Amino acid sequence: MIETILLGAATVFVLTSLVGIYRAVVGPTVPDRVIAINFIGSNVVIVIALIAAAIGEPGALDIALVYALLNFLLSISISKFQVERGGAL
Template sequence: MFVAAAAALIVAILLGLVRALVGPTIYDRILAGNMIGTLTVILIAVHGFLAGRPEFLDIALVYALINFIGTIAILKYFRFKDLGHSGADHGEAKEDM
């Protein structure tokens, strides 16, 4: 049963890879990359269950956090063309003290 789940996850990852390569906009490609990362987390968890090694769940959680932070960083880069700005330089109102 879980082998079938792992096979279905691999097929879904391959479909996400196709979407990441063919996506018409950059946001489609970023979303496909995020989907691939999420499915990889699930695949690591399923593999840990199949192998009888529950410590793989810790690895999956760390990978999920890295995936989330990486997606936010990529979106910020494409929005502001720089990862160092706080956003105040791009049209947001500044208060005078």
């Protein structure tokens, strides 16, 4: 029963990521795209954690943690690159 609820919640987060994909492609500005990519990355972390809880695999939480750190570093590096290039976020 709880596995079904967790997998259903994971499905909802995957569907909301589609909105983020649209925003990342359409834009219209670089900050919009950066926020959309960060949103998608956060949703991926949540989906990995929910699936790990649903299937009872705590090792997958390590993967989610590493992905969350990489998502954070990506956002920081894109922001730093944009500011150094002369455009303000």
